[in-house]
């Protein structure tokens with residue numbers, strides 16, 4: 001099966017995030033009310049219900065929280081058997097992405113990983129993680 005190039009479905013709440021990937025940065029939201037960070041993008045702070053926030057660049061290194069090998073459902077962007085991971089970048093920011101450069105057998109919960117980007121369609125880039133060098 002031919003793989004398509006990744007392109008996100010943007011809406012009002014996620015546009016800032018995907019625009020940031022075009023510049024190779026992972027942007028998260030910092031609440032203007034209570035100062036907490038949050039991800040994935042959402043219109044309301046879960047801590048203080050403020051609607052005000054600013055975008056902030058997330059750290060590029062984090063800790064592997066979980067990983068699984070995905071066979072189903074099929075992805076239009078990559079063949080089955082890819083590794084999907086959750087990474088803690090900083091308090092409040094847990095990011096779901098592919099884990100590259102590592103087999104499931106060698107992945108260890110708690111290991112240091114680093115962010116990088118793979119090009120997608122129309123200038124968008126998809127955040128990925130790999131073992132930190």
Ligand SMILES: [Zn+2]
Pocket residue numbers: 031032033034035036045046047048049050
């Ligand atoms: Zn808040």
